[in-house]
Amino acid sequence: MKPESILAHEPKVLTQAQRETYFNDGYLVLEEFISPEWMKRIWDTTNEFIEESRSYKQSDSKFDLDQGHSSETPRLRRLTSPVSHHPIYWEFASQGPIVDVAEDLLGPDVTFHHSKLNFKWGGGGEEVKWHQDIPFYPHTNYSVLAIGLYMNDVDDEMGPMGAIPGSQFGPIYSHYNKEGEWVGAMRDEDAAKLPTSKTGWMKGKAGSITIHHCRTVHGSMPNNSNRMRPLLINAYSSADALTITSHPAPCKEALQVVRGKRPEYAVFDSEPCPLPPDWSGGYTSIFAAQQEEN
Numbered sequence: 008m009k010p011e012s013i014l015a016h017e018p019k020v021l022t023q024a025q026r027e028t029y030f031n032d033g034y035l036v037l038e039e040f041i042s043p044e045w046m047k048r049i050w051d052t053t054n055e056f057i058e059e060s061r062s063y064k065q066s067d068s069k070f071d072l073d074q075g076h077s078s079e080t081p082r083l084r085r086l087t088s089p090v091s092h093h094p095i096y097w098e099f100a101s102q103g104p105i106v107d108v109a110e111d112l113l114g115p116d117v118t119f120h121h122s123k124l125n126f127k128w129g130g131g132g133e134e135v136k137w138h139q140d141i142p143f144y145p146h147t148n149y150s151v152l153a154i155g156l157y158m159n160d161v162d163d164e165m166g167p168m169g170a171i172p173g174s175q176f177g178p179i180y181s182h183y184n185k186e187g188e189w190v191g192a193m194r195d196e197d198a199a200k201l202p203t204s205k206t207g208w209m210k211g212k213a214g215s216i217t218i219h220h221c222r223t224v225h226g227s228m229p230n231n232s233n234r235m236r237p238l239l240i241n242a243y244s245s246a247d248a249l250t251i252t253s254h255p256a257p258c259k260e261a262l263q264v265v266r267g268k269r270p271e272y273a274v275f276d277s278e279p280c281p282l283p284p285d286w287s288g289g290y291t292s293i294f295a296a297q298q299e300e301n
């Protein structure tokens with residue numbers, strides 16, 4: 008759906024100025040948007056998964072383990088597809104307050120795409136290099152976004168998400184290296200041309216949310232604090248934007264319409280989108296791809 012048509016609908020929770028900021032800059036932060044009650048429910052569940060991860064010795068399709076992970080000192084990079092592992096995550100993604108935000112920025116009909124919980128553990132939790140999301144999961148048009156929930160207070164030291172304002176209007180970059188291997192990050196020569204001095208660092212207290220457009224160039228630094236920086240990310244599209252490649256984390260929740268109705272038509276953008284590898288054989292995480300572990 009085009010921004011003009013989206014903006015013509017009455018917003019549920021955002022001001023018109025916040026919606027315009029999102030469409031102009033390609034990202035938005037809403038400070039302490041999620042209630043302490045929701046945060047407690049999400050934290051209680053997440054702590055159960057951290058406990059469970061103690062018995063894991065290697066990464067699989069559920070847990071992506073960081074270097075140094077052990078039963079005594081768990082260290083996770085990601086819980087993949089939390090919505091398929093616990094109903095609380097799905098309740099949050101399909102009925103929580105972030106769905107109103109998705110509706111205000113995508114229009115009345117909204118499809119859920121996927122979720123992930125990036126932990127970025129303290130003491131050097133890995134950086135996420137500059138990238139755009141849409142080459143990971145191309146859709147028929149670009150009305151696609153991701154909403155992140157900071158589960159702890161996030162300051163400069165903790166590897167906040169950073170976005171290049173206005174980059175959603177620019178090119179869609181290759182996320183393959185020169186040898187043609189998928190690395191899930193922009194090439195160094197492309198990244199070197201980015202106006203990184205203009206980066207908007209999205210910081211905020213626990214309960215703050217970040218929103219970024221699927222074409223916005225974004226990334227984050229390593230977490231050099233001693234606190235972990237769990238970021239629960241849920242991605243959505245306007246229902247008229249249909250995904251066109253294998254889903255990286257197939258599950259029964261993926262591609263459900265969480266607001267409004269199923270579309271009668273798919274809308275096609277004329278601008279080509281680079282394709283990712285065929286994920287039908289499995290996908291691990293952006294961390295594994297960027298560290299070229301596969």
Ligand SMILES: O=C(O)CCC(=O)C(=O)O
Pocket residue numbers: 125127135140166167168225226227238240293
């Ligand atoms: O966890 C982060 O800091 C960034 C995550 C991200 O951009 C992604 O997983 O696509």
